[in-house]
Amino acid sequence: xxxxxxxxxxxxxxxxxxxxxxxxxxxxxxxxxxxxxxxxxxxxxxxxxxxxxxxxxxxxxxxxxxxxxxxxxxxxxxxxxxxxxxxxxxxxxxxxxxxxxxxxxxxxxxxxxxxxxxxxxxxxxxx
Amino acid sequence: xxxxxxxxxxxxxxxxxxxxxxxxxxxxxxxxxxxxxxxxxxxxxxxxxxxxxxxxxxxxxxxxxxxxxxxxxxxxxxxxxxxxxxxxxxxxxxxxxxxxxxxxxxxxxxxxxxxxxxxxxxxxxxxxxxxxxxxxxxxxxxxxxxxxxxxxxxxxxxxxxxxxxxxxxxxxxxxxxxxxx
Numbered sequence: 375x376x377x378x379x380x381x382x383x384x385x386x387x388x389x390x391x392x393x394x395x396x397x398x399x400x401x402x403x404x405x406x407x408x409x410x411x412x413x414x415x416x417x418x419x420x421x422x423x424x425x426x427x428x429x430x431x432x433x434x435x436x437x438x439x440x441x442x443x444x445x446x447x448x449x450x451x452x453x454x455x456x457x458x459x460x461x462x463x464x465x466x467x468x469x470x471x472x473x474x475x476x477x478x479x480x481x482x483x484x485x486x487x488x489x490x491x492x493x494x495x496x497x498x499x500x501x
Numbered sequence: 502x503x504x505x506x507x508x509x510x511x512x513x514x515x516x517x518x519x520x521x522x523x524x525x526x527x528x529x530x531x532x533x534x535x536x537x538x539x540x541x542x543x544x545x546x547x548x549x550x551x552x553x554x555x556x557x558x559x560x561x562x563x564x565x566x567x568x569x570x571x572x573x574x575x576x577x578x579x580x581x582x583x584x585x586x587x588x589x590x591x592x593x594x595x596x597x598x599x600x601x602x603x604x605x606x607x608x609x610x611x612x613x614x615x616x617x618x619x620x621x622x623x624x625x626x627x628x629x630x631x632x633x634x635x636x637x638x639x640x641x642x643x644x645x646x647x648x649x650x651x652x653x654x655x656x657x658x659x660x661x662x663x664x665x666x667x668x669x670x671x672x673x674x675x676x677x678x679x680x681x682x
Contacts, residue, residue, distance in 0.1 A: 375651040376567040376609050376681030377523075378543050379658050383565060383649055384679050386662035388549040392563075392669055394677045397626070401520040408548040416520055420611025422680050423629065426620035436629045436678075440638065443676055444557050449548035463518035465615045470530040484534045494586040501591040 376419075381407035395443040397422045397435065401452070411446045413439040415455045418465060424457075431457060543655050555640070555675045562634075563643040563674040565665060567651050567682045568604035568625050570594060578607040580619035591657075593664045594648040598627065602646065606682040609651060624682045643672040649679075 377400040384394040388410045395411040398404055399419050404412050415422060415435060424432030435455055442453050459465060468474075475483070505511045528539045553560070571578055575588040585607040596602050604625050606618050622628050627646060633639050647668055652658050669677060 375653060379567055379649050379651045379661075380565065380679040380681045382543055382655065382658045383662045383665050384677070385545070385549055386659070387666055387669060387677055388551050390666050390670075391551050392666070392674065392677055393551045393553045394679055396679045396681070398681050400523045400681070402522055402524050403542060406524060407543045408545040410548060410550045414520070418612030418615040419523075420606060420609075420616045420618055420682060421623045422682065423623055423626040426616070426623040429622070429629070432622050432626060432629050433632065436626050436633060437638070439678060440557060440633065443678070444553050449550035459615075463515060465612075466517065466521050468614050469521055469523070469612055470526045472529060472533050475533075480534060487534065490584060490586045494589055497587060497589050498591045 377403040378407060380404075381409045384409050384411075393443065395439050395446075397439045401454075405450070405452060408450060410449045410451070411442045412452045413442050413455060414452055415457060417457075417459045419469070421459075425459075540653065553676055557639050557676070558637055559640040560675040561641050561643055561673060562630070562639045563647065563669050563672060563677040564598070564627055564630055565647045565649055565677055565679045566604065566625050567609065567649050567680070568606050568621075569608050570596070570648070571603040571605050578605040581613065581617040582607040583613075584608075584610060589650070590648065591650050591652070593650065593661050593668070595645040595668055596648075598631075598642045598644055598646050602627070604648075609682050611682060624680065626678070626680060630678070640675075643669070643674040645672055 377398050380396050381404050384396055387394050397413045399415050399417050399422050401414045424435035524542055569590050576585050578588050588608040634642050647665055
């Protein structure tokens with residue numbers, strides 16, 4: 375939801391005259407929404423601003439985002455960062471991987487998700 | 502880095518080494534859990550575009566994040582904590598850009614297997630943006646950092662987007678960097 379949220383906000387700011395750039399890790403969600411400028415890092419969700427504990431990676435990521443902000447020729451400009459999370463791409467298979475879940479663990483996940491939704495709803499209603 | 506030097510030949514990548522198809526994975530996952538009626542992700546044909554009118558070295562730039570201020574009463578928000586819906590927030594917030602805020606991401610679905618959210622700078626580039634301002638790469642930071650609530654409801658997000666616009670206009674920023682968690 376984070377990627378969709380910033381995509382919708384970027385669109386609104388841009389419609390009202392404020393140029394934007396998104397730094398993010400979920401390419402399909404951002405491009406499906408349609409945004410003006412996007413720096414895509416092919417990293418696990420949660421690392422939109424660069425590799426953890428690596429100031430150089432973070433500075434390079436920001437610098438690339440700033441270049442996209444100042445030089446994108448048109449809307450829907452996506453630039454992919456050349457940085458790699460690590461040498462192998464195996465991490466990409468793990469996110470919400472159904473193949474690794476037994477029927478029991480699927481039932482457990484559903485129970486957890488229902489609980490989480492209840493908590494979120496209560497929090498939303500009180501705010 | 503994977504830039505190929507001029508004159509060198511790039512190697513083919515392995516088959517499944519593309520960007521993760523998050524919308525498809527999410528759809529399959531919640532269907533398997535027994536929820537029908539798959540989520541409709543926001544999708545537009547037309548995309549607005551406003552050229553940057555001020556050189557970045559003179560521009561005032563906003564930072565907008567989806568990270569959440571730490572709430573002591575809201576349970577485990579430590580690096581690697583399980584998904585914590587009690588740590589969510591549903592109102593736009595703003596904090597002074599000169600502060601060193603304590604923002605966490607236990608309230609969202611980041612990749613907990615391959616990442617621990619142990620370094621705020623990996624999801625919140627305020628420190629790096631301050632360095633960019635000090636170096637003259639950007640003119641200045643906006644006076645406040647703004648927080649955007651994450652919602653499944655497009656309509657709720659549109660309301661928040663209007664409030665974020667209002668605050669950006671108050672801050673007189675000339676561009677914005679948006680960073681999802």
